[in-house]
Amino acid sequence: MWTAMRSAGVVPGTVAETWAAYQVHEARSDARCAFCWDYTPWQWEEAWRSALEWLLDNLPSPTVEGITARLAWLEHRANQDMAPDPKRERMLVAALQADFAAFVQTGQTESHPPRQRTAQRRATVQDLLRTMPGLSDREIARRAGCSPQTVGNWRRKMTEVDQ
Incomplete structure (x- = not known):
């Protein structure tokens, strides 16, 4: 599946890039539904969405940007009732956001992605x-x-x- 995805387009390499791609995909789907109330996504669109969701759940995120994007993804997932227990997910996201805010305020944000040559x-x-x-x-x-x-x-x- 990943070979097909990579040959069809650029697969994001970080959680932040994946979250941005997911948001673009969702906005495009929302716009299509606005024009056609009974719009049904193509199979390739659903496959792309599933791939992005998998990446958001599984890519490592050792940077501040990655952690921030992962938190936004978890919050989105919890608010969309996509998680097995949305109430528990919302509580987890709130706790993670508070912990992360405290982490950032302590100045421990030295983890940066490697610079691309x-x-x-x-x-x-x-x-x-x-x-x-x-x-x-x-x-x-x-x-x-x-x-x-x-x-x-x-x-x-x-x-x-x-x-």
Whole structure:
């Protein structure tokens, strides 16, 4: 399944990226339901949603951003009654949020994700430009961890090579 998901698009690598992708997916589904009240998602949409949910539950999150995203996911899940015991989940989320807020205030936030090397960012930008050419420079830059200017430069270089 993961091979198919990766060949169809970019699979998020962090909890924060996965949470952002999940929110985009949910907003798109909500918009479709607004236009068509009896809208039924395609199977691939449900598979993508399930994959994102699995990642949100299972990806390691050793950074402040990852923990924050995981807390937001748990809160969302509890409020949507997706958990086996929503009341217990809400209490767990509240306790985790309080603990995390205290953790952040103590200044123990030294855990940062490893910096991506230039070659890795370039490869990510090129891959996104090839697989999702309709994305804006800003969105590709956000996903790749670089500036929109860099994405624009690579877009121009790739266009020149193709011509």
